[in-house]
Amino acid sequence: xxxxxxxxxxxxxxxxxxxxxxxxxxxxxxxxxxxxxxxxxxxxxxxxxxxxxxxxxxxxxxxxxxxxxxxxxxxxxxxxxxxxxxxxxxxxxxxxxxxxxxxxxxxxxxxxxxxxxxxxxxxxxxxxxxxxxxxxxxxxxxxxxxxxxxxxxxxxxxxxxxxxxxxxxxxxxxxxxxxxxxxxxxxxxxxxxxxxxxxxxxxxxxxxxxxxxxxxxxxxxxxxxxxxxxxxxxxxxxxxxxxxxxxxxxxxxxxxxxxxxxxxxxxxxxxxxxxxxxxxxxxxxxxxxxxxxxxxxxxxxxxxxxxxxxxxxxxxxxxxxxxxxxxxxxxxxxxxxxxxxxxxxxxxxxxxxxxxxxxxx
Amino acid sequence: xxxxxxxxxxxxxxxxxxxxxxxxxxxxxxxxxxxxxxxxxxxxxxxxxxxxxxxxxxxxxxxxxxxxxxxxxxxxxxxxxxxxxxxxxxxxxxxxxxxxxxxxxxxxxxxxxxxxxxxxxxxxxxxxxxxxxxxxxxxxxxxxxxxxxxxxxxxxxxxxxxxxxxxxxxxxxxxxxxxxxxxxxxxxxxxxxxxxxxxxxxxxxxxxxxxxxxxxxxxxxxxxxxxxxxxxxxxxxxxxxxxxxxxxxxxxxxxxxxxxxxxxxxxxxxxxxx
Numbered sequence: 001x002x003x004x005x006x007x008x009x010x011x012x013x014x015x016x017x018x019x020x021x022x023x024x025x026x027x028x029x030x031x032x033x034x035x036x037x038x039x040x041x042x043x044x045x046x047x048x049x050x051x052x053x054x055x056x057x058x059x060x061x062x063x064x065x066x067x068x069x070x071x072x073x074x075x076x077x078x079x080x081x082x083x084x085x086x087x088x089x090x091x092x093x094x095x096x097x098x099x100x101x102x103x104x105x106x107x108x109x110x111x112x113x114x115x116x117x118x119x120x121x122x123x124x125x126x127x128x129x130x131x132x133x134x135x136x137x138x139x140x141x142x143x144x145x146x147x148x149x150x151x152x153x154x155x156x157x158x159x160x161x162x163x164x165x166x167x168x169x170x171x172x173x174x175x176x177x178x179x180x181x182x183x184x185x186x187x188x189x190x191x192x193x194x195x196x197x198x199x200x201x202x203x204x205x206x207x208x209x210x211x212x213x214x215x216x217x218x219x220x221x222x223x224x225x226x227x228x229x230x231x232x233x234x235x236x237x238x239x240x241x242x243x244x245x246x247x248x249x250x251x252x253x254x255x256x257x258x259x260x261x262x263x264x265x266x267x268x269x270x271x272x273x274x275x276x277x278x279x280x281x282x283x284x285x286x287x288x289x290x291x292x293x294x295x296x297x298x299x300x301x302x303x304x305x306x307x308x309x310x311x312x313x314x315x316x317x318x319x320x321x322x323x324x325x326x327x328x329x330x331x332x333x334x335x336x337x338x339x340x341x342x343x344x345x346x347x348x349x350x351x352x353x354x355x356x357x358x359x360x361x
Numbered sequence: 362x363x364x365x366x367x368x369x370x371x372x373x374x375x376x377x378x379x380x381x382x383x384x385x386x387x388x389x390x391x392x393x394x395x396x397x398x399x400x401x402x403x404x405x406x407x408x409x410x411x412x413x414x415x416x417x418x419x420x421x422x423x424x425x426x427x428x429x430x431x432x433x434x435x436x437x438x439x440x441x442x443x444x445x446x447x448x449x450x451x452x453x454x455x456x457x458x459x460x461x462x463x464x465x466x467x468x469x470x471x472x473x474x475x476x477x478x479x480x481x482x483x484x485x486x487x488x489x490x491x492x493x494x495x496x497x498x499x500x501x502x503x504x505x506x507x508x509x510x511x512x513x514x515x516x517x518x519x520x521x522x523x524x525x526x527x528x529x530x531x532x533x534x535x536x537x538x539x540x541x542x543x544x545x546x547x548x549x550x551x552x553x554x555x556x557x558x559x560x561x562x563x564x565x566x567x568x569x570x571x572x573x574x575x576x577x578x579x580x581x582x583x584x585x586x587x588x589x590x591x592x593x594x595x596x597x598x599x600x601x602x603x604x605x606x607x608x609x610x611x612x613x614x615x616x617x618x619x620x621x622x623x624x625x626x627x628x629x630x631x632x633x634x635x
Contacts, residue, residue, distance in 0.1 A: 052527050073533030085524035089546040098542075099532030150532070 002063050002076075002153040002187050003028045004049065010057035011044055018044055020211045021058065026187060031180050034191045035198040035234070036208035043158060045208070046191045050156050051075050062153065073103075078147035079156040082163060084139045086131040086146070092118075093127040096146045117145040120182070121175070137168040144179070155183070157190040161197065177201055195235055199223070207231050229279060229356035238284050238312060238325045240350070245280035247273055247351070254361075256280055256351065259319035261297045266346055269361045273353065281350035284312065287326035289334070293345035297324055300339050306330065315342060385610065392603035399599050413604035417589075422577045423605060426585035430609075433495050433581055434563040437502045438556045444503075445510035445555070446548075450540050452511070453518040454526065464515065471508035475568050478504065486573055497573040498581065502566060506559040517551040518544060553620045561613055582609050 004026040011019040019041045026032050034042040047053040049060065051072040059066050067075050078099075086095050093114055100110045118124045121141040131139055140160060147155060157176070161169045177200070180188055192198055198205050199219045207214040207222065207230070215227040219235075226232035226240075233239040245258040247269075254269030258280040282296070302323055303314040309330045314323040326342055328334065351359040391399060395412040417423050451457075452464055482501055491497035521544060529539045545552070567583045574580055580588070586605045589598055 050531065052530065071533075072531045077531065079528070079531045081524045081528060083522065083524050085522065085528040087525065087528070087543055098529075098534075102533045102538065146528075146532075 004154065004187065005061040005064075006049075006058065007061075008058035009045070009048060009055060009060060011041070011048055011053065012056045017056075018211050019048070022213055024206065024213065024216065026189070028187060029185050031188045031190065031201060031203045033198040033202035033205045034189065034208060035193065035195060035205055036214075037234070038193060039210075040208040041211045042191045042193075042208050046156055046158055046189060049154070049189060050077050050079050052079075073099075076150075076153035077156055078150045078152035078154075079158065080140070080143050080147050080160045082159040084131070084143045084163075086139060086142055088131055091128050091130060092123060092134070092142050092145075095131070095142060096149045099146070099150050113149050113151070117148040120148065120179070121145045136164055137172060140164060140172060141175070144176070148179070148183075152186065155186050155188040157188070159192055160190075161192070161194070173197060173200060195237060199235070205235075207234060225358070225360075226350065227358055229281075229352045229358075232281055232350060232352070232358070236283055236285075238327065240281045240283050241287075241324050242352075243280045243317070243320065243324075245278050245351075246276070247278040248275050256349070258296065260299075260317045262295060264294060264296060264346055264349060266349065266351075266361055269351075269359075272361055273351065273359050277354065278359070279352035279354075279356070281352060282344050282348060284325040284327040286344050286348040287324075287328075287342045288344070289326070289328060289332065289340050289342060291341070291343050293343045295341050295343045297342040298339065299324070301334060301336050304334055304336055313340070315340065388603045388606050388610075391599065392607050395600060413600035414608070416598075417601045417604045417608065421589070422580070423582075423585055423589075425578055426580050426582050427608070429495055429579060430564055430581040430583075433498050433502070434560045436499050437506055437563040438560045440499070441503055441506040441510050441559050442552060442556055444507060445514050446540060446545065446552075448511050449514035449518045450536065450544070452515045464512070467508050467511050471505055475505075479568065479572060482569075483572060491573075493574055493576055493579060495574075495579060498563075498566075498570055501569040501573060502563045505566075506562055510555045510559055513555045514548065514551055517548055521547060557616060557620055560616065564609075564613065 004024075006022050006024040006026075009019060009022040009024075010017060022045060034045060036042045044053065048055050051067070051070060051074075055068050060068055062075060072079070087098065090098065096114045096117060097110050100113065114127075115124070118127055121144060123138060123141050123145060126134060126138060126142075131142065134142065140163070144160070160176070161172055164172060176190075180201070190197070190201060202219055204216060204218055205222055206216050209230055215222060215231045217225075222231055222235045226235060229242065233242065243258040243261065245256050245261075248255045248257070249270045250265070252268055252270045254266045254273065255263050256266060256269075256278065257263045261280075264280075287297075297315065297317070299315045299317055301313055302316050305312040305314075307330065310327050311330050311332070311334065313326045313328055313334050315326065316323050324342065334340065351361065353359055390403060390406055392413050393406065393410055394401075394403075394408045395410040398408050452460060482504075486492050486497045486500065489497075489500075491500060525543060525547075526539055529543050534542065565583060566581075567587070570581045570584045571587075574584070577585075582605070586602060586609065589602050589605065590596075
């Protein structure tokens with residue numbers, strides 16, 4: 001129901017500016033994920049949208065109305081907190097009904113919406129229990145239920161899964177994805193530092209670093225066309241291998257020679273960049289030992305992590321401390337100490353200039 | 362060695378219990394004696410006479426004094442808890458300049474000896490026209506009840522998770538609703554404890570009660586007991602004094618016992634991950 005528009009949004013704590021002018025447009029019904037390392041300002045940005053922190057500069061619009069000075073309730077947001085933040089002295093039902101009671105809703109209406117939300121989240125049997133009698137996963141579902149009941153214009157999640165164990169995290173993630181489908185009209189904003197959550201849930205991801213937006217795009221855009229070195233290394237696990245390289249133009253093509261590796265000829269790259277130093281990037285999953293594409297690197301295997309369906313192979317490089325990582329199929333026999341040759345298709349190679357900006361080929 | 366340690370420990374416990382409980386026990390014994398039996402030293406109850414109690418409750422203004430004490434202490438508790446809760450919300454949760462200084466000032470108020478503020482307070486109460494009324498005592502008792510209620514509740518409220526408050530804000534609650542509907546139910550243990558301490562302090566107070574009230578009918582019990590007099594100047598009515606002391610002490614003991622069971626620890630458990 002509600003689209004958001006952030007224009008030059010800034011936030012300072014005292015003299016310290018933590019958000020340096022964020023511009024962002026969010027369409028109605030979109031699922032947006034803010035992702036970034038800790039301290040990047042993603043939670044602060046969410047709290048500005050929620051109205052829990054004052055905006056120091058710029059404007060925040062909901063459907064064209066500036067809401068900078070409106071309270072969270074007036075903005076019509078609902079928020080799910082990392083620590084659940086359930087009222088400990090109220091039953092599950094009262095927790096969900098509290099906001100509506102304050103809003104002056106009719107008793108029958110409150111009852112109906114409470115039951116509905118409980119039904120969706122399968123917490124009906126626990127309606128009369130206190131939060132302390134519930135498990136972590138149930139508590140987080142109650143917290144989500146409390147948000148659903150309010151029928152919010154914008155649904156905010158602040159790292160809702162980080163307190164749950166691994167299995168429960170996957171399950172709850174799927175529930176949130178389902179909820180997003182069910183509430184297709186509601187705009188949702190989700191903060192996480194976990195890029196798997198970001199990739200699986202988001203319509204679009206906003207990557208933040210140190211108070212700046214690094215890139216905004218769909219998960220696949222970020223994965224295939226990272227705008228810069230930071231996004232390239234942040235999205236994808238294990239992160240992209242980056243090796244310093246020398247670029248030389250050869251007519252239309254660009255010949256790139258990574259340190260300790262072989263030359264790679266990229267057709268059409270000659271127009272994009274001149275001769276000189278450059279950063280050469282290739283994702284671990286794009287490397288193979290079957291000789292497909294073009295052989296690039298070679299070296300001794302220092303470590304093999306077997307994950308079952310795949311394995312992570314670490315290959316030592318003479319030129320750098322950081323080993324190369326290759327994600328290979330699990331059925332291949334790779335021994336520690338063996339020398340292997342890593343190949344890749346030239347098309348998967350990503351190049352970044354001296355400032356870390358992506359070079360489009 | 363270990364045995365010695367535990368023997369020493371229990372010996373200490375016994376000494377402390379005897380020193381603190383024996384006077385009260387002896388007061389109870391004495392209160393049931395009458396006539397010259399009062400001057401015999403007994404360690405076990407031998408006599409049982411309600412004479413002293415009948416004396417105290419029927420003659421003079423002691424029943425009225427008891428009601429006065431009850432009224433003053435209850436009102437002091439209610440007003441100081443109300444002020445302390447609202448003040449502690451501001452001191453614990455609202456950021457403003459000079460918050461720390463204000464907290465220290467509040468604490469320092471409780472460091473003044475009563476006698477130091479007595480003269481000034483007397484003038485103030487005269488000026489306000491409260492002299493010889495119970496309201497003078499209620500006002501004066503706030504001096505020592507408020508500092509510690511504010512401090513204890515501020516500390517307690519500061520420890521309540523911020524997310525709870527934020528969740529309530531998102532739910533559309535204003536500050537008053539947050540305090541009454543969200544924080545107060547979580548603060549019961551602290552409220553009961555501080556309320557009880559304030560009640561006891563007000564109930565036992567002597568110096569202000571002696572100074573600000575001069576009428577027998579408006580006195581509170583500590584003063585009334587001290588001023589109980591016998592048939593002549595030379596006779597001290599030990600029996601009625603002991604009976605009155607027991608009557609005054611028993612409600613406190615009962616209150617503590619009742620609320621001790623109500624002080625449930627870990628009331629906040631479960632609301633937030635912690």
